[in-house]
Amino acid sequence: MVLCLGMCHKIPSHLFQKCGTKNRTRFLDITTLSRTLGGSVCDSLIGMHAFYSCDTVSAFAGRGKMTTLKQVKMDKTYQDAFHELGRSWEVSPELFEKLQEITCHMYLPSTHTTEVNKLRYELFCARRGEVESSQLPPCEDCLFMHALRATTRLRSGEVWQSQPFVANPTDCGWMTDEDGKLAVNWMRGSPAPDAVMQLLSCKCVRSCELPKCTCLSNGLKCTDMCRLQTCQNKAIEEEPVAQQSDSESDVDDIEED
Ligand SMILES: [Zn+2]
Ligand SMILES: [Zn+2]
Known part of the structure; x- marks a missing residue:
């Protein structure tokens, strides 16, 4: 549905999507729905989907996309960021700044903090260290790798689902494990300073x-x-x-x- 909404302005006919089960079929009127949502929201939906919830990109544990969808509908910053994501192979510093801000809001809607590392620290202190790692936003490095994977997803294949990868995946947030299989490269740095690791x-x-x-x-x-x-x-x-x-x-x- 997200792909349909994102692509329907390129298809010069009224678009419906068949969904539901064998006994209960429904037809979604994609064209009307896209007009209701507006071009800017529809444009950003695919980016949002890649960043939050698609099956081939890492996701944020326990974070639903509905809150973000609401935010996307209301907030131009969200629309711009998700529209921009995947326009080039690079994640520019400006874009990453917006993605950091969006991620901060996902973990603490009322926050004015716009850097994930800072928010991690603030949340950790506010709960006196009694915090599960899934309750904290990913660190800056992890988030950047995630953004690279979302970018790769968005740029692989003109209509999303063709070739899974066209760039070298190891440049885009993936790595090959000991068996030569692709695995998520969660971060480039060390999870903690050497002194702590020891x-x-x-x-x-x-x-x-x-x-x-x-x-x-x-x-x-x-x-x-x-x-x-x-x-x-x-x-x-x-x-x-x-x-x-x-x-x-x-x-x-x-x-x-
Ligand atoms: Zn042991
Ligand atoms: Zn040990």
């Missing part, structure tokens, strides 16, 4: 195994802080000389961020 630990006693080991289940190597010091999941000691400059520049990167 303090994470599991409490496994006999062996580190899935699903019990919190290190393994989070895709992390065991650290010196883990209870069991003989498990297979420990990071292999790196050559101190060869790795020195690398780890130093990592620290610089984090400080700059």
